[in-house]
Every structure is written in structure tokens, then in C-alpha cells.
Amino acid sequence: MKSYYKYICAAILAISCASCKKYLDVTPENVGTIDYAFRNRNEAENYLFSCYATLQQFVYLENNVGFTTSAEVVFPNNVTDFRGLDPVGFNLIRGTQNTGNVGLNFWDGTNGGQAMFKALRRCNTMLENIDKPVDLTLDEKKRWIAEVKFLKAYYHYYLFRLYGPIPITDVNLPINSPEEAVKVKRAPVDSVVNYMVRLLDEAAPDLPVAIQNQAKELGRITKPIALSVKAEILATAASPLFNGNPDYISLKNKDGKALFNATYDATKWDKAATAALEAITVCEANGVKLHTFIPPGNIPSLNDSLKLELTLQTAITEKWEINTELIWALNPTFGRQGFCTPRFTALSVVNAFSNPGTFAIPIAEQELFYTNKGVPINEDKTWDYTNRYTIQAGDEANRYYIKQSYETVKAHFNREPRFYADVAFDGGIWFGNGIYNPESPFYVQGRGPSSFAGPHDNVNINITGYWPKKLVNYQSVYDDGFQAVDFHIPLIRLTGLYLLYAEALNEQGKPFAQVIPYIDRVRTRAGIPGVVEAWNNYSRNPNKYTTKDGLRQIIHQERRIELAFEGQAGWDLRRWKETQSVLSQPIQGWTVSEEQSLNYYRPRTVITPVFNVRNYLWPISDDALLHNSNLVQNTGW
Known part of the structure; x- marks a missing residue:
């Protein structure tokens, strides 16, 4: 829709990368009209880079909700901007979130949050104009379309994990659209999930199974990535936060349309398990396997x-x-x-x-x-x-x-x-x-x-x-x-995918003998006994793994350990509805100013967290609600 934008943003935020020769290292600056941006293959490729640009900003863990709100890592509360790091994300567990000044605001793109809806508009512009470059080959076109569809799904997913039901941004609206058309409504949870999965299903067949030219293209989306994200999305949709959550029964659009299903649907775990197994199968078939350290020449001997x-x-x-x-x-x-x-x-x-x-x-x-x-x-x-x-x-x-x-x-x-x-x-x-x-x-x-x-x-x-x-x-x-x-x-690492599949199998009610082998793949590499051996021989609760609830606890703790500090635990705790229990206790450290061991090793409270049910979903800012009268606020805000 050429009328939607006459001009693209003059400059897209520069990306910090390891090598100026690698794909995605730069994004287009001073792009002119849409016709110019898609006049040939090279210009269109530059626009493709801009679709990736928002994704690359997730590298800053202090702006990753899954990292800063998990209580895995905390930050001093008496500094504001510390050596180039803005601690706004870390301060969220102190109760700083409010509708007037949303921390890590990914809806509007303020306070450390990326402007996700702008990113989605760029993706839509790419898809709307992909037929214009006459020198773009059919195979390239199919791959680029698939990449952009993946990015659309992932940007929706990022918003979904934070806000729950969100407006689906499938196409760009013409600039002359009537006011009511611009005032978009939030779509129900199941509609958002189905839309994201459909995009990934459309994208996966046209994505490469691996990057062949790593020097140029490392970082571009592959089929294993798309299938793994699909498994994550379906596991998130099947989890307690989004599957029959009674906390959000009253959340409805202004026309009365319910945004959450009030009834638990066990078949959602069936879909998650199928997707996880497909992702594992494709990954393993294309050389993905658990890593083993090979000592370099400067380390001649290691125990x-x-x-x-x-x-x-x-x-x-x-x-x-x-x-x-x-x-x-x-x-x-x-x-x-x-x-x-x-x-x-x-x-x-x-x-x-x-x-x-x-x-x-x-x-x-x-x-x-x-x-x-x-x-x-x-x-x-x-x-x-x-x-x-x-x-x-x-x-x-x-x-x-x-x-x-x-x-x-x-x-x-x-x-x-x-x-x-x-x-x-x-x-x-x-x-x-x-x-x-x-x-x-x-x-x-x-x-x-x-x-x-x-x-x-x-x-x-x-x-x-x-x-x-x-x-x-x-x-x-x-x-x-x-x-x-x-x-x-x-x-995404293979260990996380194994544990996601084990979780889905357990939630399906599969016998523990079918679930545990995928947990033990991770534990064996970690140098610890398998689940059955460990609990039978050393645990005060030796039968824990034989029940669905007990094995759930084991899987959750295994994921939190294996994926610690990688920006994953906070998302898991949210979808499991376990963040509140983690943040219900004071956060403690040692008495670090003391020099003697007897005085140093005294626990002291460093943060008293503030978290309740409403914090599971992010608030929509007052400004966004003011400009769009069709939006409704999340429960409790």
C-alpha cells in the first residue's frame, strides 16, 4: 500500500555487531521513497535489514523482561544511569511500574522498550513491496518473505508475552483510513496464538535448514529457528498464564468480547508437544547436538x-x-x-x-x-x-x-x-x-x-x-x-528445547519413563545422575518423579538451572504463574562490606520485591489509551 508511507524514517537505530562484513551489521540510513527503497534487489535487501533491526536490540539484557524481572540477577538501587546501563528494567521488581510511566514500554517504544508496532509496520511494508525489484530471483523472494513472516510472528510473540491479548498487525492501513479503522482493538488470546503459528507454518518451508555462508549471513532466520519458536509459542499458550486463567475472566473489549478463555484446554499441550518434537527432529537431523569443549592449543592439559x-x-x-x-x-x-x-x-x-x-x-x-x-x-x-x-x-x-x-x-x-x-x-x-x-x-x-x-x-x-x-x-x-x-x-539452545518437550509430555500426562529421557540428556551433559538414580538414592522424597506434579517441579527447576542468566527464566516464571512465589520473599545477599568471614556470611535483605497478580501482564500506557478509545487496560492497572 504505497499510500501508507510517503517516506520511511530517515535513520533506523544502528546495530552494534562484531564485524562490519557480516549480514545485519548495518541498517539503511536516509532511505527515500518506498519506490526508491524497492527499486532493485540491493535496495530491497537494505530494507530487509531494517526489518531485523528491532530484533537486534534485544541483545541488551537489562532491557529484557525475562532477565530483569526473574530475580536471577539484581542491581543496586542507588544508581540511575551506571556506565551506559540504564537500570529501569532491574527496578521493576521494586514496584516502579505504573500506567503513567511504563518501564520497558514495548507498546509505545519508550523507557528501554523497543517500538514493536513500528517494527511490524516495517515488516508489512516489506511484504507489500516485495514484487517491485525486478532483479530479485524467485528463490530469494520466497526466502525473504519467509524471514519477514517469521519476524512478524516473533514481534507479535514478544508483545503477547508481555501484554497478553494484543491487536494483530497483519497489514498496514492506508494513510487515508477513517479514524475508527485506526483505533484497533485487542484480539483474544487464541486468535493471537493462531495468527503467530500460521505465520510460522507459512514461513518454515521456505527457510534454509542451516546457514551455508556464515561469514555473510549468520543471524538470518532458519527453519530450525522457526520451528523452535513455534514450539515456544504453543507451550506458552498452553501454560497457566494463558490457558484457562481465572484472573482474567473479566478482561473484555468494550464491545463485550472476552479476551481470555475461562476454561482450561488440555489439547493445547498436545500441540506444544508435537511442535517441540518436530523442532528437535529437524534440529538433530541438521547437525544440532550438545556442545563439548575442545581445549585450544594454549591449554595443554585439563582435569x-x-x-x-x-x-x-x-x-x-x-x-x-x-x-x-x-x-x-x-x-x-x-x-x-x-x-x-x-x-x-x-x-x-x-x-x-x-x-x-x-x-x-x-x-x-x-x-x-x-x-x-x-x-x-x-x-x-x-x-x-x-x-x-x-x-x-x-x-x-x-x-x-x-x-x-x-x-x-x-x-x-x-x-x-x-x-x-x-x-x-x-x-x-x-x-x-x-x-x-x-x-x-x-x-x-x-x-x-x-x-x-x-x-x-x-x-x-x-x-x-x-x-x-x-x-x-x-x-x-x-x-x-x-x-x-x-x-x-x-x-534458543538445544537443551532448552529438550526440556520444553519434557514439560509438554508431562503436562499431557505421559508416564515418567517417557518424559525423563529428555531431562536426562541435559543432566548427563551437566555431569549429574539421571532423575531416577538421583531421587531414588539421594532425595528425602524419592517418589517425587513418579507423579505429574512432582515431575513438573523437577522440570521447572531443571529449566531454571540450565537456562539461568540467559533471559529465559523470567518468561518461564510468568507463563507458569510462579513469579509471585519467587518474589514473595525478600531478596538477600551477603553482608558484602564486611572483611571477616564470620561477619561477611550473614544474609541481609537487599531488595524487598513488589509483585502481585496484576504484574503478570504489562500495563498499557495512559497515553496509548488516550489516543485509542477502543483499547482496554489489563486487569488490575
């Missing part, structure tokens, strides 16, 4: 413990081109490694701008990780849960995880490998940062103000005493300045 730890770490930080389990990641590289890194040397304190270390893991999050027997710490009958905060010195048996003779707490001993791979703690070993001798690595010294604050800091930077080690490449060096070895934050 089995460190090999496993590095396998788990590099499942996230390995180069995209050779990471076999990475189904989808964002094209820009992760730029917040310094926020996840402790300060190891005097130079790193003096030059603390490069590694402020501000991303802090609460005590409750680190306690989510299993013991080395593969069961929760409060279930393991061989683990001293009651005395977990008593002081214990590092010993020979744990020297690859905890500094020998260093005083820490018992809670840090005899934990699963993912704990040591993902979490940095006082006394914990840090392999890397330029030191690759396993017998003389760095270790974290997290006590006292000098360990946290540099000469330009007036706050204790890490407010809990734990860092998300998982989000730092072991090859990155933070010292006098910094030399970060970049990586791409995953959006």
Missing part, C-alpha cells in the same frame, strides 16, 4: 572437572560458528561481560570502568542449583542443609572449585558442576582471565569495600557477593583496561 566446567561455560560463550547446540542467537555480541566479572587484581580495581561487576546474584538463586548428587539442596539427605551457612575452609578435594584454605561457607561445597560453571562466589576458583594453568588460577576475594568499589565508586557495586560467571568468556581478560572475547547471547 576432568575443569573440562566439564568449560563445556558448560562454552555452551554459551563458544563461537557461534562452531557451537553445535546453539539454535538461535542474536547477531550483535554481548557487551556486558564486565558487569558480570569480579575484580581480581589491583589494576582491575583501579580501572574498574571496564568491569564494574554490578550484576549480582541473590542467595536464593544460587541455592536453586543442585547438590553434586543432582537433587535440590533441601532434599539431599547426604547434604547438610541446616548448617549450610557455617564457615568451612577450602580443601584438597575441592581445589578446582574453591581456593584451598580460604574460608567460605559450606553451601559452596559439593554442588553440581553447573553451579561452579555459572556462579562466581567469595573463595571460588575462576579459571581464565589470562591464566590457563589449572594449578594456579585466579580466585574471587569478595569481602570488604575494597573488593567491590574502585576509586570512582561511591557504592558497593555487587550487592550480594555473587556474579553470573556464565555470562563471561573464560578467555576475556579484565585487568589494566580489558580485552573481551566476544560471544553471542543464546535465544
Whole structure:
């Protein structure tokens, strides 16, 4: 519809990427008329880049609701704009959200949120004009159409997870449309889901199963990505937040049309299971498999413990081109490694701008990780849960995880490998940062103000005493300045897909013997016993996995551990309606200003969260409601 836009926006937000030669590294600037933008293949390809542009902005985890509202990582509350990072997303769990000033507003594109409806209009413009370039081949045209349909589905999905029922933006309205046509209404949940799935079903056949020219096209959408997102969408639609949720029975459009189904529909899990299995099948058929660390030449020998730890770490930080389990990641590289890194040397304190270390893991999050027997710490009958905060010195048996003779707490001993791979703690070993001798690595010294604050800091930077080690490449060096070895934050990994399928099978009511093998694929790679072995031999509740409810708890905890700090847990907690229980307790850390271990290891409250039922769905801003009288506000706002 040529009349909808006479001119495109003069410049689309630049994307930060690793290499200027890679696909999606740049977006068109100073684009003229639509006819000019689609006059030939090259110009049309530039417009295709602009359809991807909003997607690439999701690389900033501080603007990802799934990351900042999960209580996996918290941020100091006495800073406003910290070294280029706006903490508005982190502050949401403090109850800052309101309809007059919506934090991470993806509806209007303000306060850290991307303008999703503008992104959808760009996609529609692309589809409306795709026939204009005469030098575009048929195969290219089919692929580009499929990519844009995927992007439309994903942008709708992002809005759907936040706001629930949303207006479906299928076509652009002509600029001369009557006022009532522009005042769009929200579509019911099932209509939105069906629309997103239809787009993905249309897109998948025309997408490549893998990127062949990685140097040029890495980051473009593939068939495995589309099928995996379809499985996610259907699992989200089948989950308690959207499937027969009684909290939203009264949410209706102004014409009385109900936006939520009041009745639970078990067949939605059937659809999710089918989609997840299809995604797994296609992924595995095209070379996707669990990652294993292969030591480079500068690390001549590693013990089995460190090999496993590095396998788990590099499942996230390995180069995209050779990471076999990475189904989808964002094209820009992760730029917040310094926020996840402790300060190891005097130079790193003096030059603390490069590694402020501000991303802090609460005590409750680190306690989510299993013991080395593969069961929760409060279930393991061989683990001293009651005395977990008593002081214990590092010993020979744990020297690859905890500094020998260093005083820490018992809670840090005899934990699963993912704990040591993902979490940095006082006394914990840090392999890397330029030191690759396993017998003389760095270790974290997290006590006292000098360990946290540099000469330009007036706050204790890490407010809990734990860092998300998982989000730092072991090859990155933070010292006098910094030399970060970049990586791409995953959006979907094969382990997440396995656990999603296990969840769908369990919700279908399948026997545990059919469900557990997909959980055990993840657990085996993580170096812990399978579910049956672990619960039978070590749990105080050995029959837990034999019931649907018990196995549900196991799957949920497994997903929260395996996908920790990847921007996924917050979305899962929302769709499960478990966020309220997670945020019902004060968020605690250690007394980080103290230097003596007995004083340091005293839990203290760092945040008192504010969350109730209304917070499961984002509010629509007062301004949006004022301009569109057909919109209705989400329940409770």
C-alpha cells in the first residue's frame, strides 16, 4: 500500500555487531521513497535489514523482561544511569511500574522498550513491496518473505508475552483510513496464538535448514529457528498464564468480547508437544547436538572437572560458528561481560570502568542449583542443609572449585558442576582471565569495600557477593583496561528445547519413563545422575518423579538451572504463574562490606520485591489509551 508511507524514517537505530562484513551489521540510513527503497534487489535487501533491526536490540539484557524481572540477577538501587546501563528494567521488581510511566514500554517504544508496532509496520511494508525489484530471483523472494513472516510472528510473540491479548498487525492501513479503522482493538488470546503459528507454518518451508555462508549471513532466520519458536509459542499458550486463567475472566473489549478463555484446554499441550518434537527432529537431523569443549592449543592439559566446567561455560560463550547446540542467537555480541566479572587484581580495581561487576546474584538463586548428587539442596539427605551457612575452609578435594584454605561457607561445597560453571562466589576458583594453568588460577576475594568499589565508586557495586560467571568468556581478560572475547547471547539452545518437550509430555500426562529421557540428556551433559538414580538414592522424597506434579517441579527447576542468566527464566516464571512465589520473599545477599568471614556470611535483605497478580501482564500506557478509545487496560492497572 504505497499510500501508507510517503517516506520511511530517515535513520533506523544502528546495530552494534562484531564485524562490519557480516549480514545485519548495518541498517539503511536516509532511505527515500518506498519506490526508491524497492527499486532493485540491493535496495530491497537494505530494507530487509531494517526489518531485523528491532530484533537486534534485544541483545541488551537489562532491557529484557525475562532477565530483569526473574530475580536471577539484581542491581543496586542507588544508581540511575551506571556506565551506559540504564537500570529501569532491574527496578521493576521494586514496584516502579505504573500506567503513567511504563518501564520497558514495548507498546509505545519508550523507557528501554523497543517500538514493536513500528517494527511490524516495517515488516508489512516489506511484504507489500516485495514484487517491485525486478532483479530479485524467485528463490530469494520466497526466502525473504519467509524471514519477514517469521519476524512478524516473533514481534507479535514478544508483545503477547508481555501484554497478553494484543491487536494483530497483519497489514498496514492506508494513510487515508477513517479514524475508527485506526483505533484497533485487542484480539483474544487464541486468535493471537493462531495468527503467530500460521505465520510460522507459512514461513518454515521456505527457510534454509542451516546457514551455508556464515561469514555473510549468520543471524538470518532458519527453519530450525522457526520451528523452535513455534514450539515456544504453543507451550506458552498452553501454560497457566494463558490457558484457562481465572484472573482474567473479566478482561473484555468494550464491545463485550472476552479476551481470555475461562476454561482450561488440555489439547493445547498436545500441540506444544508435537511442535517441540518436530523442532528437535529437524534440529538433530541438521547437525544440532550438545556442545563439548575442545581445549585450544594454549591449554595443554585439563582435569576432568575443569573440562566439564568449560563445556558448560562454552555452551554459551563458544563461537557461534562452531557451537553445535546453539539454535538461535542474536547477531550483535554481548557487551556486558564486565558487569558480570569480579575484580581480581589491583589494576582491575583501579580501572574498574571496564568491569564494574554490578550484576549480582541473590542467595536464593544460587541455592536453586543442585547438590553434586543432582537433587535440590533441601532434599539431599547426604547434604547438610541446616548448617549450610557455617564457615568451612577450602580443601584438597575441592581445589578446582574453591581456593584451598580460604574460608567460605559450606553451601559452596559439593554442588553440581553447573553451579561452579555459572556462579562466581567469595573463595571460588575462576579459571581464565589470562591464566590457563589449572594449578594456579585466579580466585574471587569478595569481602570488604575494597573488593567491590574502585576509586570512582561511591557504592558497593555487587550487592550480594555473587556474579553470573556464565555470562563471561573464560578467555576475556579484565585487568589494566580489558580485552573481551566476544560471544553471542543464546535465544534458543538445544537443551532448552529438550526440556520444553519434557514439560509438554508431562503436562499431557505421559508416564515418567517417557518424559525423563529428555531431562536426562541435559543432566548427563551437566555431569549429574539421571532423575531416577538421583531421587531414588539421594532425595528425602524419592517418589517425587513418579507423579505429574512432582515431575513438573523437577522440570521447572531443571529449566531454571540450565537456562539461568540467559533471559529465559523470567518468561518461564510468568507463563507458569510462579513469579509471585519467587518474589514473595525478600531478596538477600551477603553482608558484602564486611572483611571477616564470620561477619561477611550473614544474609541481609537487599531488595524487598513488589509483585502481585496484576504484574503478570504489562500495563498499557495512559497515553496509548488516550489516543485509542477502543483499547482496554489489563486487569488490575
